[in-house]
């Protein structure tokens with residue numbers, strides 16, 4: 001769980017495993033025999049061209065889409081096709097790319113909304129998040145709509161963390177942010193990982209996304225074209241030429 005010492009986990013300790021998954025929208029297939037794994041202590045980054053299916057991977061893991069074939073296993077249990085609200089209770093959180101906070105609600109209310117699926121006292125966990133992200137405490141009574149883009153992204157992470165997930169799925173955390181703000185948000189992604197949450201992240205800014213990740217997957221046409229340690233992908237001339245802009 002979030003809060004435990006991530007260093008205790010073995011490096012090859014798989015927490016999430018997607019195996020041979022086909023998935024898509026209606027009759028339109030997007031994912032084609034897609035397989036990936038996420039270790040308990042790591043950040044893995046999905047990169048690749050527009051339309052490759054990166055967001056579709058997250059939606060399939062989170063139960064917004066049902067795998068047509070193959071399996072999605074969390075902590076050894078098959079979660080493929082479970083409803084998102086049940087997947088949240090299992091220990092998987094999701095931060096979508098857009099509409100990830102309630103603008104008309106205060107920061108404090110947004111955080112409480114993040115914990116609606118918990119029936120215990122949210123106070124200690126929310127206090128812990130205020131300690132970790134002081135900007136949220138400073139603005140706790142302000143409406144989320146008044147936050148800057150980077151602050152909203154931090155609130156979106158924190159909201160997902162109220163459930164103390166073992167795995168957090170994050171879709172394009174740097175989308176629409178200025179480079180400096182994006183760097184701060186990436187630092188927060190690392191901070192969340194340091195708290196013991198494994199992260200599977202989609203990132204359009206492939207170089208920066210891989211730079212903070214342990215492992216990377218390059219998706220192309222719904223399947224994994226390359227995978228390696230993140231540094232290995234960044235150093236791979238072919239990956240660099242084809243997918244990272246040279």
Ligand SMILES: Nc1ncnc2c1ncn2[C@@H]1O[C@H](COP(=O)(O)OP(=O)(O)OP(=O)(O)O)[C@@H](O)[C@H]1O
Pocket residue numbers: 025028030048049050051052053054055056057202204
């Ligand atoms: N709700 C939907 N209904 C039908 N097709 C969709 C839907 N969402 C995405 N698609 C299609 O699925 C394919 C993969 O989309 P996806 O959003 O997973 O790609 P992506 O790799 O995340 O790319 P991007 O960086 O552009 O978001 C695209 O062809 C897209 O048009």
